[in-house]
Amino acid sequence: MDFSSKLLEKAVEEIALLPGIGKRTALRLALHLLKQPEEQTVHLSKALLDLKTRIVFCENCHMVSDTKICSICANVKRDKSTVCVVEDVRDVMAIENTSQYQGVYHVLGGKINPIEGIGPGQLNISSLVQKVKNGTVEEVIFALSSTMEGDTTNFYIYKQLENESVKTSTIARGIGVGDELEYADEITLGRSILHRIPFENSLKN
Numbered sequence: 001m002d003f004s005s006k007l008l009e010k011a012v013e014e015i016a017l018l019p020g021i022g023k024r025t026a027l028r029l030a031l032h033l034l035k036q037p038e039e040q041t042v043h044l045s046k047a048l049l050d051l052k053t054r055i056v057f058c059e060n061c062h063m064v065s066d067t068k069i070c071s072i073c074a075n076v077k078r079d080k081s082t083v084c085v086v087e088d089v090r091d092v093m094a095i096e097n098t099s100q101y102q103g104v105y106h107v108l109g110g111k112i113n114p115i116e117g118i119g120p121g122q123l124n125i126s127s128l129v130q131k132v133k134n135g136t137v138e139e140v141i142f143a144l145s146s147t148m149e150g151d152t153t154n155f156y157i158y159k160q161l162e163n164e165s166v167k168t169s170t171i172a173r174g175i176g177v178g179d180e181l182e183y184a185d186e187i188t189l190g191r192s193i194l195h196r197i198p199f200e201n202s203l204k205n
């Protein structure tokens with residue numbers, strides 16, 4: 001692509017670094033911004049910068065938050081003895097959208113994936129085990145997608161918790177194998193949390 005402006009070229013290059021955005025789309029977006037009032041681009045830049053510099057991760061559950069403890073963990077109405085283990089922030093959002101779950105979460109930040117070099121040490125697993133060892137957790141619900149990586153992660157954590165006096169369960173699989181939680185419809189996802197089954201039972205399949 002030939003640019004008459006180095007500044008435009010730079011903007012297009014930066015925008016094109018975003019996932020799913022090719023150079024053509026990046027150029028369209030850059031030209032769109034150029035046509036808009038300056039104020040809009042200032043707001044966009046500020047929102048992006050705030051996203052990166054001001055958002056923190058909840059000290060308790062690792063959910064994105066504006067405060068040290070997220071609004072879910074800080075809510076006195078939430079049942080702190082039930083902890084739902086999810087892969088990432090989007091899963092918390094999906095489950096929250098169902099309005100069927102009153103417990104709290106633990107965001108792992110990924111799944112164990114040896115091929116991509118992601119081991120247990122890179123995920124928020126030890127803080128979960130520690131939480132259980134502290135004795136305030138009565139039930140851990142595994143809500144990872146049922147891919148091979150999800151199953152491996154569930155099983156790894158299950159083994160870590162085996163000798164602790166905590167109930168482990170897994171969401172019922174109305175959700176098909178390999179489906180991501182994010183894409184499950186709210187009713188199905190809501191039901192699958194309510195009708196969760198003991199984790200041991202899921203191992204027999």
Ligand SMILES: [Zn+2]
Nearest residue numbers: 058061070073
């Ligand atoms: Zn939290």
